Amino acid sequence: MIIEPRTRGFICLTAHPKGCEQNVLTQIEYIKERPVTNGPKKVLVIGASTGFGLASRITAAYGSNAATIGAFFEKPPSEGRTASPGWYNSAAFEAQAHKDGLYAKSINGDAFSNEIKTQTIDLIKEDLGQIDLLIYSLASPVRTHPDTGERFKSVLKPIGKTFTDNTVDFHTGEVKEISINPAEGDDIKNTVNVMGGEDWQMWIDQLKAAGVLSEDFKTVAYSYIGSSLTEAVYRKGTIGAAKDDLEATAFKITDTLKGVNGQAYVSVNKALVTQASSAIPVIPLYISLLYKVMKEEGIHEGCIEQIERLFNARLYAENLELDEAGRIRIDDWEMRDDIQAKVLELWKQATTETLPNIGDLKGYETDFFNLFGFKVDGVDYDKDTNEMVDIPGLQA
Numbered sequence: 001m002i003i004e005p006r007t008r009g010f011i012c013l014t015a016h017p018k019g020c021e022q023n024v025l026t027q028i029e030y031i032k033e034r035p036v037t038n039g040p041k042k043v044l045v046i047g048a049s050t051g052f053g054l055a056s057r058i059t060a061a062y063g064s065n066a067a068t069i070g071a072f073f074e075k076p077p078s079e080g081r082t083a084s085p086g087w088y089n090s091a092a093f094e095a096q097a098h099k100d101g102l103y104a105k106s107i108n109g110d111a112f113s114n115e116i117k118t119q120t121i122d123l124i125k126e127d128l129g130q131i132d133l134l135i136y137s138l139a140s141p142v143r144t145h146p147d148t149g150e151r152f153k154s155v156l157k158p159i160g161k162t163f164t165d166n167t168v169d170f171h172t173g174e175v176k177e178i179s180i181n182p183a184e185g186d187d188i189k190n191t192v193n194v195m196g197g198e199d200w201q202m203w204i205d206q207l208k209a210a211g212v213l214s215e216d217f218k219t220v221a222y223s224y225i226g227s228s229l230t231e232a233v234y235r236k237g238t239i240g241a242a243k244d245d246l247e248a249t250a251f252k253i254t255d256t257l258k259g260v261n262g263q264a265y266v267s268v269n270k271a272l273v274t275q276a277s278s279a280i281p282v283i284p285l286y287i288s289l290l291y292k293v294m295k296e297e298g299i300h301e302g303c304i305e306q307i308e309r310l311f312n313a314r315l316y317a318e319n320l321e322l323d324e325a326g327r328i329r330i331d332d333w334e335m336r337d338d339i340q341a342k343v344l345e346l347w348k349q350a351t352t353e354t355l356p357n358i359g360d361l362k363g364y365e366t367d368f369f370n371l372f373g374f375k376v377d378g379v380d381y382d383k384d385t386n387e388m389v390d391i392p393g394l395q396a
């Protein structure tokens, strides 16, 4: 079929297998040139199909020859209907990994559930014995608690008072004011339940009890801090409360891991266009200004560049520097004073008329379409394309 983008607000309902494949191959090429010395060998990535998780899987596999198991929640294709992009990304990754002699298997389902945890542990036992790295890169709007069956929904709201500021509709380029009412009722608790650390801890507890964590095991989850411009809605909002909880969980997990000399870390990453971040109000305007400034300074990075730096310059480097709160920082370039000062200045000038010049709206838009395999260089979108693509190592 001929596959075209069908967008609805900040989501795209279609995905292009060839475009997704090309994105994966480009990331693989990037990592092949930057091997990770003393890197991981047996790796589980939760949230492995898109964004930071996909980049982590590729970096482990192609930087360090690691065997990877990827867990994710993606929609398979059906005749005439495309899969979700993470499905096609995983299919492309595994096809290439198998060609290159790398072990790669995937599990598609709700990682919050006990069933998926058990299935993953069984697979590790059978095929790998133990793992030495777990990347936790899950981003989800909902979670069904595995023990109580209660379903929680996360919200993106400020805490305490209404937040009013500008945002951009990146499809039309219109800069407009939005107001978001503050969290109420159980909003904070529910968001912490979905995006906080409880599920990460549950994974570790179950993996440890099964004896599948190797000596010197490491685990990393991803967090975000960001600028003063976004803090009311992000770091000081409901999602920030969840990130506080996630960060506190790292210390608890490190305690849990004492027996295997293990260590849990949170890595604070840079703001990037992903399916998760495009859903957050105000972030698109911030990102389009940030991209402009960081590209001008020659320090712009995408997910793969970020994660390559995480592995090579932080996690597997000789000295791992942590911030005052014990976190790994790869948002250091985003957070540089000169970068933030420039973004702040541009923010004051941003209108529908000025943004195309002072911001990188084009870069934002291209990145957004790229997430779904569209507008990718070298892909012939007029060519008939088979939407029915299998993931070779997908577990039944």
Ligand code: NAI
Pocket: 046, 047, 048, 049, 050, 051, 052, 053, 071, 072, 073, 074, 086, 109, 110, 111, 112, 137, 138, 139, 140, 222, 223, 224, 268, 269, 270, 271, 272, 273, 274, 275, 276, 277
């Ligand atoms: P993403 O939307 O690209 O990836 C989310 C992943 O989670 C996908 O692999 C998806 O299949 C998986 N997933 C979602 N629900 C699932 C479920 N129930 N069971 C199994 N898998 C499930 O998101 P992104 O942006 O890569 O986010 C990953 C982490 O990085 C999140 O913790 C996010 O807060 C963090 N982060 C993101 C930043 C950004 O700007 N995008 C910046 C800093 C941190």
